[in-house]
Amino acid sequence: QEAKIAFGGLAQDTSLPVEVQADSLSVNNADGTAIFAGNVLVGQGEMKLSAASVKVEYATDGKAIARLHASGGVTIANLADAAEAQEAVYTIDSGTIVLTGDVLLTQGPSALSGQKLTINLKDGTGVMEGRVSTVFVPGGN
Amino acid sequence: MPARPDRHSRMIGWLKVLLPLAALTLLATLFLFSDRIDPSDAIPYAKVDVEDLAKDPRMSAPDYAGTTADGAGITLSAQSLRDGADGAGTSAEAISALIETPDGQRIDISAALANVDPSGKELRLDGGVSLATQAGYQLQTEAITADLEQTNLASTAPVTVTAPMGDIRADSFSLTQDPLNKGAYLLVFNGGVRLLYQPGGQSPSP
Numbered sequence: 001q002e003a004k005i006a007f008g009g010l011a012q013d014t015s016l017p018v019e020v021q022a023d024s025l026s027v028n029n030a031d032g033t034a035i036f037a038g039n040v041l042v043g044q045g046e047m048k049l050s051a052a053s054v055k056v057e058y059a060t061d062g063k064a065i066a067r068l069h070a071s072g073g074v075t076i077a078n079l080a081d082a083a084e085a086q087e088a089v090y091t092i093d094s095g096t097i098v099l100t101g102d103v104l105l106t107q108g109p110s111a112l113s114g115q116k117l118t119i120n121l122k123d124g125t126g127v128m129e130g131r132v133s134t135v136f137v138p139g140g141n
Numbered sequence: 142m143p144a145r146p147d148r149h150s151r152m153i154g155w156l157k158v159l160l161p162l163a164a165l166t167l168l169a170t171l172f173l174f175s176d177r178i179d180p181s182d183a184i185p186y187a188k189v190d191v192e193d194l195a196k197d198p199r200m201s202a203p204d205y206a207g208t209t210a211d212g213a214g215i216t217l218s219a220q221s222l223r224d225g226a227d228g229a230g231t232s233a234e235a236i237s238a239l240i241e242t243p244d245g246q247r248i249d250i251s252a253a254l255a256n257v258d259p260s261g262k263e264l265r266l267d268g269g270v271s272l273a274t275q276a277g278y279q280l281q282t283e284a285i286t287a288d289l290e291q292t293n294l295a296s297t298a299p300v301t302v303t304a305p306m307g308d309i310r311a312d313s314f315s316l317t318q319d320p321l322n323k324g325a326y327l328l329v330f331n332g333g334v335r336l337l338y339q340p341g342g343q344s345p346s347p
Contacts, residue, residue: 020336025309027328028319032276036334056306063305065338092340
């Protein structure tokens with residue numbers, strides 16, 4: 001089943017510069033794929049995404065970045081909320097992050113877990129799917 | 142004097158006077174308009190310091206071409222090449238090198254100074270090195286070492302890169318053959334890598 005949640009409470013401006021920090025970056029000269037490895041930290045405005053490795057997927061023109069494919073244990077923090085999962089795909093232009101692999105979302109005291117979480121940064125909403133279970137603290141947040 | 146001479150011989154008489162005068166004035170103007178030839182700057186001297194040239198023999202505009210074990214073609218050209226004293230390896234100035242990898246990638250390198258060690262296997266470029274790869278990466282660093290045996294470039298100083306996707310900064314980089322598949326080459330940045338990418342494509346102000 002599905003649960004609709006507000007994420008971060010504010011729309012994330014996806015045109016902010018994206019900053020990626022990592023221990024190493026390897027670029028394959030032939031097809032130009034770039035892989036960041038070693039506690040990678042992707043920051044855009046308030047949102048921080050940290051992962052073991054992030055693969056950069058280009059748009060067709062090769063100039064713009066289409067998607068950031070983070071894997072190896074991903075945590076995303078946006079103000080008071082944080083989400084953890086095994087993998088995440090962040091499509092910058094459309095501003096959607098899809099987390100997959102036993103996702104855990106904590107919003108203040110309450111927590112929500114499931115298999116797949118789709119966050120839309122533009123309007124700050126998220127949809128959790130797959131074996132959703134939640135812990136509510138009545139009157140907590 | 143015969144009776145008044147007729148018109149024809151009077152005209153000839155005048156001509157006998159006027160024509161030589163005209164010839165004389167023409168001759169005079171000949172030297173007036175001719176350009177002054179200044180004998181002192183006849184031979185422009187070369188301004189090269191001859192003692193310096195004689196002191197250490199050098200080769201000007203040398204170039205070197207070779208292929209590495211993994212099939213990448215390397216061509217080097219420089220402004221001047223000097224053989225190092227007591228086996229310190231040859232050193233060259235204003236180097237430009239081109240590496241063509243078997244999978245068709247071109248890497249252009251230019252550097253201020255270069256030094257090939259006596260064994261001739263390793264090339265050290267410093268004094269500001271800039272590399273440009275076909276994928277649109279422009280790298281600026283202080284110094285790199287290049288292995289002439291098999292393609293292995295490594296920078297020994299922080300490197301800043303303007304890449305198609307944005308600006309990158311790293312402590313060092315290395316360009317080696319991808320161990321997984323032979324033909325491809327890996328450009329690896331290590332140490333505090335930082336990429337700044339501006340969505341929408343216009344490059345962010347650093």
